[in-house]
Amino acid sequence: MLYVTLLVMISGLRLVDAQDVDTTQHPPKGKRALEVEISDQGVVVRDSEDEKKTKIGIVIDDEKITVDGKDIKVPDLDTALKAISLESGSIIKIGEPITVAEGEVVDGDLVSIGGAITVAGTVSGDVAVIGAPLHVKSTGIVRGDVITVGGTLQRDPGSQIRGQRVGALPFNFNFFRPHVFVVRPFTRFMGYGLPMIALVIMSLFLVALAAFFAPQNVTKIQETIEQAPLKSLLLGFAANIVFMPLFVLLCVTIIGIPVAFIIQPIAYFVASILGFAGVSLFVGTKIHRGSNLTLPTPMAKIIVGALAIELILILAWFLTLGGSVLLPLFWLFQLIGWIIIALASMAGLGAAAWTRFGRRSAIPAPAPTTQIPPTPPQEHGGHEESSTASG
Structure with missing residues (x-):
């Protein structure tokens, strides 16, 4: 409804042709209009007391205004209407x-x-x-x-x-903005390491939950990483690359907004946790086989494997206790530690996506080979008899 445009145009009709406007039919004087309907068919006023409708003979189209059958041309009317609407x-x-x-x-x-x-x-x-x-x-x-x-x-x-x-x-x-915590009586650089320790503890807790509630899924992810580590890493890298473009594309549509803000983050979070638990189980199994460390349960292997992946980051935290002297080593260890964690996380994420959250094996097991027994030599009696007779 173009209320602003119509009010300006109707008020200006007196300047264009006052005598024609005076012949227009109006609601009874002294009564208040309850409803005014404005459309391309004209203006209809409904009285508040007797509810009678009065049609004012004004018609608007793209090029002119018609008042009681007389056309009044307005320059650029169509452009003005579209600009306002x-x-x-x-x-x-x-x-x-x-x-x-x-x-x-x-x-x-x-x-x-x-x-x-x-x-x-x-x-x-x-x-x-x-x-x-x-x-x-x-x-x-x-x-x-x-x-x-x-x-x-x-x-x-x-x-x-x-x-x-x-x-x-x-x-x-603001949750994602960096924060610096100052802890006394240690040096202020120790504050940089406390978030790392909190991250390590949280990751251990999450992988332990994954191993407790979904042990078979974690095992299938670990087997996939062991059989195809490079492909798992590339799939995880691709998943991180397409996450944000997919998020933006989903946000463009009204239906995709709940998917972008609820389903996609939850799926990414669950796949990341299961994947990191799977790669931790893979590392823990390697440590169990190649050392004298006895890890009897998958849970123990996952915890030890996660600590091994985050070992460089933990050492970086201890370097903060040395103050500014060891600060360059701290940043070096932190860089190396984050690279290791990023590679491990991408490999786990790719394996989790490949196995559909560990619900199926990505690489099918080879078909069992059945050995066919050798065929025994057949005895040809007629041939032997003929040989004997000839002899």
Whole structure:
């Protein structure tokens, strides 16, 4: 509905042809209009008391306005109407705010990733905002659904949301920012190592859970890594490469947003934990076979294997106790440790994806070979008798 444009044009009709406007039929004087309907067929006013409808003879098309059968041409009317109504379809922006001003109409959906959305006009489709706030003002109307993921929804009194409201728990992206913890009486450099120790403890806890609840899955992942380590590593590398592009593609569609923010992260997290448990079991088994260390259970092999993978990172933490003198060695050990963990994690992730979370064997077992017994030589009696007779 082009309320702003029509009000300006109707008020300007007196300047164009005052005598024609005076002949237009109006609602009875002294009565208040309850409803005004404006469309391309004209203007209809419903009285609040007797509920009689009065049709005002104004018709608007792309090039002119017709008042009681008389055409009044307005230059660039079609361009002005489209500019005000914002009939440009859906709007999708990443990292930029979107504002629908009062009186504006968006004929489509609004999707913003990392940018705030402010709705003071009308949105005919859905509104989805990810990682940013959504503000629907008192004049704002959303005819579709409202989806907020990692953001907040603020509604002013009088705002209208005619569809459903779908929201996920807000997430603070500052979680990923680096933090430095200062611990006394040790040097301040020890604070760099405490997050590493927390990470090691958390990883040991997670792989232990994986070994406890899904031992067969972890075993199949370990067997896959042992049989095809390079292919598992390449598959894990490819999985990390396509994660973010797939995430962005899913966020573009309304249906794909829950998949991108719920299903995809959970699947990636579960595959990473199972994969790291599988590669830890692989390393622990190698240690068990090649040393005098006795590891009787798979759980013990997984714990020892995980500690072996993270050994360089643990040594880097001990280097922080030496203060600034050992700081270069700390950064060197930390770099090497993270490279080892990254390679192990990618190999485990690739094996987990290859085996479908360890539910099937990626490399089929070779078919058993059956030995065919040799055929005994056949005795030809007639041939022997003829040989004897000839002799």
